[in-house]
Amino acid sequence: YPIFLLVVMLLFAACQPSVKPTEIKIIPKPVSLTATGKSLVIDKGVRIETSDSDLAFASDYLMAQMQKLTPAIWLAPSESGVKVELKLDETITEEEGYKLTIGDKIVLAGKTKNGVIHGIQSLLQILEEGSQTDNGLVIPTVSIDDYPRFAYRGMHLDVSRHFFGVDFVKKYIDLIAMHKMNTFHWHLSDDQGWRIEIKKYPKLTEVGAWRVDHEDLPWNERPAQKPGEKATYGGFYTQEQIKDVVAYAAERGITVIPEIDIPGHSAAAIAAYPELSCRDAQIGVASGGKAEISIVCGGKDSVIEFYKNVLTEVMDLFPSKYIHIGGDEAWKAEWEKCPLCQKRIKEKDLKDEHGLQSYFIQQLDDFLVSKGRAMIGWDEILEGGLAKNATVMSWRGESGGIKSAQMGHDVIMTPVDYCYFDYYQSPDKDLEPLAFNGLITLSKVYNYEPVPAELTAEESKYVLGAQGNMWSEWMPTGEMVEYRALPRMTALSEVLWSPKESRNEADFINRLEPFLDWLTDTGYNFHIPTPQGIF
């Protein structure tokens, strides 16, 4: 009788479709993945269980995301289905770490709820790639132990040059979550539109959120709105919408960092409140690359007061530790001609206009710090002296980041040669819609190393991570944002999450195909990497 039982068991095991461990393809590549050589058959749906009320959202999220997969037919909720256990486990050491075990049931544990959200992305990819057989969905048994390399893994979106409504912003946040990234940098103001409701200054959105539409002209040739000319393009987020987006992101493990670009890139604010400029200029919101005046006055106390009031409302909406104040491309011609700016340079014993910008930014740095927050600025804030507590976003190459790290300041790497996903991605530009500039292939992004070789081990600790930037001059629609972001952000996600030693381009390309299937199932548009685009 025992021998009979053994034979039956062996026969049963032999009939199970075998799944080779190499078939587990996850991006970003997990720190440790051990295929245990068996398979789990999901034939009567799934039953998600969690004893932790903190994971109620994660449970609903997993079910909703599973319903989008190709094998969704096998993944219906069912009392008698395969058990999926979600839990919190304090013994996991890394803050965003998770452990996923697939045996005769599925167990996903995270140190935090964000860890569980990351683990869900791995599980979804395994389910997506499972084999659909007459007996059900067959997935390999596996044990994964995983956590990120960098604490800051971000994507940016410029909603000024083109406006994207809340639905798209949420879809973009979902995409960030699918890549196990944790930060959404929301570029909310620029010359071409102010996009956040500020109750104290209603004209910022009544006036500053709207412009004339010259989409037929090349970006650099579009004339600004003339006084009295009717606006035809624009939009903004109400404070209620912003709260909703911030909460939506938080549920998915994502912090939203708002950016108000100061003192340059401010034509929309000046169009709304001319007194912000050096000479109370009546200008229109820029509709393309040319702004008549884009810098606010560096010599008026009222301007600093204005931004403190704006930032107060911003801080009420965004719980993020970091607030981004821009600081980039603040062309100083207006300041050179302005008596108030020159007076301040003398009075405060500043070297020049760069010194004045540093003085200006330092006031805001002190203000944010007094409220328990921290400032991020683009690397121009290094010129004329870096604000005491600032974190630097290094975009004009890596040198600003290197310098900041050497000075003991935190750094987020986003160099224009690797992280600007508004650039072309295939060498044959004719294959793509018009883009801003340059060429950044998938391969280039994949081979990017955020910690510059120049830094010592000690200095390297200041590199918090990196970010992909989506400047939207040439992206009028959400579909185009997806096309340009994907799959380059997929490559960046692995650079930021996976151990440096495990990075292997051929292996990444091999794992990319099922990832692209997953993107298709979840409704994203992407650039299909051509051989030239990859190599």
Ligand code: TNX
């Ligand atoms: C530079 S990066 C800018 C943006 C443009 C972008 C286009 C940075 C801080 N400023 O205003 O949109 O180039 O790639």
